Amino acid sequence: MNKKSPLAPDRFPTLPLVAGVTIGAASVGIREQDVSDLMLAELEPGTAVAGVFTRSTTASAPVEWCRSALRGHRIRALVANSGNANAFTGKAGLASVKRTAAAAAKLFHCSPKQIFIASTGVIGEPLEVSKITKALPGLANQGLRPDGWQDAAQAIMTTDTFPKGAARTATIAGETVTIAGIAKGSGMIMPDMATLLAFVFTDASIPATVLQKLLVEANQGSFNAITVDSDTSTSDTVLMCATGKGARHRKVTGAGGQTLRDFRAKLAEVMVDLAHQIVRDGEGATKFITVTVTGAATKLSAHAIAMSIANSPLVKTAIAGGDANWGRIVMAVGKSGERANRDRLRIRIGGIKITEGGKARKGYDEAPVARHMQGREISIEVDVGVKTGPKGGRATVWTCDLTHGYISINADYRS
């Protein structure tokens, strides 16, 4: 395993129990011997499910399966493995997914369409599915616990250097419910609709159609707002399960309105937390970078400019070197193709104003900016000067620097 990211949190958070969910993991030899690589979650009957997936046109077999299964709105179990993405594996890949679903459906006495499947790892190598199907009964019968979060988060890691989890409590019309999630991802991260793997669970009772709206909304400002290397996976999957087994609360009928206000806010927090953890574990990352763009023509335009900055290899290597080379930010704004007023462009790094009137400020002192660049948490703010005030499009995205570590990991590791 690679050395733990310097941006990693001290420890895996203590996640609360979510009524109706048990979860666990096993080592079945897909990734490496004696490394946990299979996770299973059981959801009580009646659990609603929502999902968002990669937009890749070469999506993996499990992604195609989940997309189709989502139409049933119900989930009984979630099976995820690391070490093999079961992507670009042809008809055999789909057959593997079906065998896994059938095996799990038998264990949980449900339709195979209530089994959701995710795989991450090497693309293009056949998956030895019998390793999964043989291990499922033991894991289902003896390996599932209400507090198995960390084991599960560990089992879905690939080049990740730490397991990722987050939780919040929320109130729905006065009743307290719980939201907990786990995620993985550290390379091939520039989600387009979704990210690698993230599974979020709640004991609230929320219909699948409403859950889907909440998930899509929360996804926009979290997993869709991060990038490590601009590469979009074939396997990006975010699933959200609502068991309805927690405190009884007022019936939820729609996504809007007051009832879900707090729940939506807390869901956003959980997903942003997980998304940040993915960036903090970006391959080779040594710095966590927040890019905020304001004053754009639209919100979408602001997002595109922010991503252009966050994906620029020259910006990311300058930050890796602790170099306050803001000229590369100008370049990245320019290459985005989005509207920007060069002569009103305002750039701040670490909160310090650098430019004004289309050039460096008079008497600009690089010293405090250089000090900020030496830190672990880098802030870049750009106002592109197209629309001022609250009318201006605004977006924040998060990324990490591009270092020798990224090259070492990816020139050697077969992922």
Place this chain on the structure above:
Amino acid sequence: MNKKSPLAPDRFPTLPLVAGVTIGAASVGIREQDVSDLMLAELEPGTAVAGVFTRSTTASAPVEWCRSALRGHRIRALVANSGNANAFTGKAGLASVKRTAAAAAKLFHCSPKQIFIASTGVIGEPLEVSKITKALPGLANQGLRPDGWQDAAQAIMTTDTFPKGAARTATIAGETVTIAGIAKGSGMIMPDMATLLAFVFTDASIPATVLQKLLVEANQGSFNAITVDSDTSTSDTVLMCATGKGARHRKVTGAGGQTLRDFRAKLAEVMVDLAHQIVRDGEGATKFITVTVTGAATKLSAHAIAMSIANSPLVKTAIAGGDANWGRIVMAVGKSGERANRDRLRIRIGGIKITEGGKARKGYDEAPVARHMQGREISIEVDVGVKTGPKGGRATVWTCDLTHGYISINADYRS
């Protein structure tokens, strides 16, 4: 200076004289002391000019100047410096360009609008233009020679590790004419309409409007088909000058037809040659990669897919590591967002068929592919299976691998 690229040609080619062109260089202290950093070319009166420039919305002052000057269709001198891009320098930047143009116009007894200017180097730092204006008279009077190509090519280098030049002779209706060009560029290279700096000269007599069409056409398959790091410069400039001082040939009235057939072919060769040299000098490059996509919905779609592969950090790091990790090519096709038939995707590396029917071929042997990956010249061919045969969109692009060298150069160097 960085170590010479392992992909560099043995030596600078011997470029022929182009009647009507004299060229030279000087060291004026913009880049480093005693490093050549200013080039000047004098074109005989009446020389036609064409140009393509960066699409960046934060284009540099010299790019804006050239765009405007191009409307006059005539060039009398070309002034280019390295070490400072004069980009994002506000009104002072434009004033610097005007002072340079005025100084050169005085020397060559022409309108300032016949002086073309290009700058490359650091973004956002004021250019000490007096270094240029003071040096121009000496350079103009004593420094220009018909064979000064290599000196000029050297003066426009930044992180380049070798000077770049190419030439061909062509016939126009039986008469022989000459085409010669120089170029620079090694980082911030993902041209969008044009690349960093390339200057092409011919002694043929071609009206500026026709020259512009020829340049745009040749640019599509050369500078627009290369990428080093997906970053588009604020300063990309390709200029073409036709002196009309060579062999007298049949009058050229349009870009199409038989008369310019050979000239167009040879111009394309010169520009592809220069474009390849830029890739071979890509920052940190150790391998030259040709990506060809066929079977796409359109030519543009093929180009977008090829660029998605050529810009993928994961594909480029795999190649750096000599890893035949073709799964990442599948990923890059998928993330392009362009139409592709996953189950008919055919990938070849080094000419060896790898996939068939949406998965690895039966009995696929990695050994010969692995051998190919150890070489300096890597070939990737992808048929995306949307349209078969000659109806299928087709495009070729060129790139280099992504190595520790790129990180070292860009985490330290302020460009």
